Structure formats: structure tokens, C-alpha cells
Amino acid sequence: MRKTERYPVKGANSLWHVYKTVPFLKVVKNFVVIQLARYTPFLGMKNWLYKTFLRMNVGDQTAFALMVMLDVMYPERIRVGKNTVIGYNTTILAHEYLIEEYRLGDVIIGNEVMIGANTTILPGVVIGDGAIVSAGTLVHKDVPAGSFVGGNPMQVIYSKSEMDERRESDDFFQKK
8 A cells, every 4th residue: 555644635636736736836846947957868967956946856867758747745755765766747746636535645756767668656655766657657656666557557567586587588689
């Protein structure tokens, strides 16, 4: 199960209560910064924008591809390790507004992680170091370090030990 904090609301659905949960001007600032970063091809500039204006923790040499959409409400709850690639048009959410409650959860993406294009990462998820997430995956639970996952719903395709075995056999065939 994802690690999220739950906040019940009364009356209208939780999205109607959005500006009771997050300041309007924060959302406007975050939206402008995220949109600017989505379209810039300069990786260093993206990371600087995320660290400086969104208070995100982003590791060195991390690459956010074009059109990555970060959580507009709570981007500071997203942490990305070093030397990680976030694929084109990926969405990373740290909140979800439901009918009777809203939920917040940190998203932690480890070091040297590869996330394929068009992936959606839900709040409260941890993606372990060295993991590979296939394109188009809905990441709705934690991803073990070193594993290869994919699909909707997400499933482990290869565990870390199976990935290590595949790498060793690939190395064997490449040496001949």
C-alpha cells in the first residue's frame, strides 16, 4: 500500500476545498515554473528551476525529459536521486483529490533509475535505486531496487536477481 496521509472533507468533493489545502499563489507560481521547465531543452536549467523555485530535492546529473509534469500543488514532496532519467511526458503526483478526502504522499525516486515515457507515478511511492520502469506504466506501489517493472497495473517483470542474471548472460554472449 502507498504511504499517504489522508485528510477527510465535509460537503463538496475535496477538489472544491483545494485552496483551503494549498495557497492559490503557490499554485500559480508552481504552474508557471513547471510549464517553463516542461518546454526547456536545457537539463541544468530544469534542475535549477525545480530546486530553486519548487524546493525539490533533485540529484546531480538527473535528466527530466521534455513535457514531464510535476505535481503543481506539492512539488516539494518529490525527491529524485542522482543520475536518474525521467522519460518524456511522465506525470509525478504527490497529491490526489477524491470525493470525501484528499491524500498527500512523498514520492521518492532513487539513484540511477530509468523511468520510461508516458509513465504516471502516484503519491506515496518509493522507486528503489537502479530500478527500471517501462514506458506507459502506472506506478501505484513501491518499486524494489534494481527491478524492472511495467504495465497497468504495474507488475514486476524481472526482480533484481533476475536482472543480474540477464546482465551476466548478456555479457557472456557479447564477449564471444
